[in-house]
Amino acid sequence: MQPATDRLSATFSALADPTRRAILARLALGETSVSELARPFEMSMPAVSKHLKVLEHAGLISRSRDAQMRPCKIEAQALKQADDWLEEYRRLWEQRLDRLEDYLKAVQIQAKADQAKAAETDAPKLSEPKAKEKSRGRKK
Amino acid sequence: MQPATDRLSATFSALADPTRRAILARLALGETSVSELARPFEMSMPAVSKHLKVLEHAGLISRSRDAQMRPCKIEAQALKQADDWLEEYRRLWEQRLDRLEDYLKAVQIQAKADQAKAAETDAPKLSEPKAKEKSRGRKK
């Protein structure tokens, strides 16, 4: 493992826990106290406190002070970094959708062509070549 | 921790390691063998093999067979799920950009107004109301 584990690893690691994601979901609605955050969970305060420490260490939240409370606030930057990383791979799944779009478009055109053929049997338009481009890469 | 740790946790957990992210980066370029994947790293084959098992378990890669090789292939779906989760929070950082946009726009308008004032000192036009509409909520 690299020096002190990089920021991105810390972020993904922090997100890899349902409790912490639930805490973030709550914080997305607005700043709130630790006990308020702890309420929905069947676990001790120290456990929640540790989760908050993980989130804070990853830069996903920050804490201030209000009397004896330590209100937590979500910090979008770390989330954005994770999003930026994923951005690089977005084409991998969008490609598939693009191909699906192509496929659906082709089907639609074909259907329209069939319709036309059925309607006016004597004046066939230039038929659409089906699957003109490489059709590989799809699965499941 | 929930039953057998949910898929999303497994995905984020898998992404929380620089070696595994590097492996995915390589696989984004195309299917390849385990030893090819292992080459750049200063670690034993079994270590890489374990990383691959983690990635496979998270659904981030799949493996086939070609003679004695087990070529690995990146699977975009799991990545998309992670992206979908982040999607919910995207407004949190885009909001800030929106405000910056508003600010820059306001500055621009102000500068234009100042210019106008300086140029023709006697016929001031109706001033633009700044930030008239809500500018949040759009994405991509």
Added chain:
DNA sequence: TATGTATTTAACCGAATAGTTATTTAACTT
């Protein structure tokens, strides 16, 4: 059939996680 090649499995180890209960710190209230 024996040998080499690609990869996984087994057994082990130290460090990090995620939780617990008990104690302590900090600030407000009386």
Added chain:
DNA sequence: AAGTTAAATAACTATTCGGTTAAATACATA
């Protein structure tokens, strides 16, 4: 000063993680 509330820290435990080396498996080829 004493008591209450909010949260963190300490100390402990069980499990998981990331790595190791050594042995086993699966396939190809001579």
